[in-house]
Amino acid sequence: MATITLQDIRKKYGSDVAIEGINLDIRDGEFVTLVGPSGCGKSTTIEMIAGLTKPTSGTVSIGERDVTALPPKDRGIAMVFQNIALFPHKNVYDNISFGLQLRNFDKAEMDRRVEDAANTVQLSGMLDRMPSEMSGGQRQRVAIARAIVREPDVFLMDEPLANLDAELRVHMRTQLQRIHNKLDTTIVYVTHDQAQAMTMSDRIAVLNDGELQQIDPPLVCYHEP
Numbered sequence: 001m002a003t004i005t006l007q008d009i010r011k012k013y014g015s016d017v018a019i020e021g022i023n024l025d026i027r028d029g030e031f032v033t034l035v036g037p038s039g040c041g042k043s044t045t046i047e048m049i050a051g052l053t054k055p056t057s058g059t060v061s062i063g064e065r066d067v068t069a070l071p072p073k074d075r076g077i078a079m080v081f082q083n084i085a086l087f088p089h090k091n092v093y094d095n096i097s098f099g100l101q102l103r104n105f106d107k108a109e110m111d112r113r114v115e116d117a118a119n120t121v122q123l124s125g126m127l128d129r130m131p132s133e134m135s136g137g138q139r140q141r142v143a144i145a146r147a148i149v150r151e152p153d154v155f156l157m158d159e160p161l162a163n164l165d166a167e168l169r170v171h172m173r174t175q176l177q178r179i180h181n182k183l184d185t186t187i188v189y190v191t192h193d194q195a196q197a198m199t200m201s202d203r204i205a206v207l208n209d210g211e212l213q214q215i216d217p218p219l220v221c222y223h224e225p
């Protein structure tokens with residue numbers, strides 16, 4: 001877990017202002033969802049939190065530290081996007097463990113973590129499958145397992161369910177809630193989907209035209225107390 005602090009972040013693309021002075025404190029372990037019309041700056045904001053896009057001014061801190069001060073692999077951040085890309089020639093085990101292999105984890109620890117992550121997304125029997133042998137929803141769960149296997153302090157998701165059909169979206173909503181309850185991770189989530197925002201979030205941040213319009217807990221809260 002880690003706090004995330006956005007301190008007066010601004011982002012310009014050329015002379016176009018994408019983000020104007022957003023301040024936001026996200027607590028340890030909180031699930032915050034960014035919503036708002038297309039083009040309001042949701043993706044830019046989440047990319048700045050990830051350290052993938054540098055703010056024109058202002059700072060993003062994870063814990064006490066400026067996110068850009070650490071090399072990407074040491075930031076404790078995992079990300080899942082709408083358009084997932086699994087390695088087509090690797091099985092589920094190798095897709096999930098890829099990030100751990102890069103960090104030279106030993107095999108026993110890697111096996112333990114992969115099994116745990118696969119279990120969390122309910123793919124435990126499928127470690128030997130190839131992506132081509134799986135449904136869209138299963139592949140998306142592999143992408144989520146690949147992110148959580150690293151036990152990130154911060155888990156960022158940008159429309160991770162957008163390509164799934166309606167039924168699977170509802171199913172994955174429950175899964176993501178379970179993941180949030182199970183892992184001690186701070187989550188920032190981008191969606192267009194009201195139902196996802198309302199059911200999963202501790203707080204919903206509404207962006208409009210590059211500004212934070214309001215941030216509040218959902219009115220209807222389905223969370224366990």
Ligand code: ADP
Pocket residue numbers: 013016017018036037038039040041042043044045
């Ligand atoms: P959202 O995710 O809410 O749809 P974005 O963060 O993608 O919004 O975009 C916010 C604004 O910044 C939009 O006006 C968009 O056109 C602009 N923008 C985003 N990325 C770039 C880029 N790489 N170059 C130029 N403009 C960009």
Ligand code: ADP
Pocket residue numbers: 090091093094107111127128
């Ligand atoms: P490559 O991805 O280079 O073809 P392998 O498929 O042999 O290599 O797997 C790479 C590593 O992942 C090996 O250490 C292998 O034992 C391990 N591995 C692959 N699939 C599984 C699995 N289902 N359960 C446990 N370990 C696996």
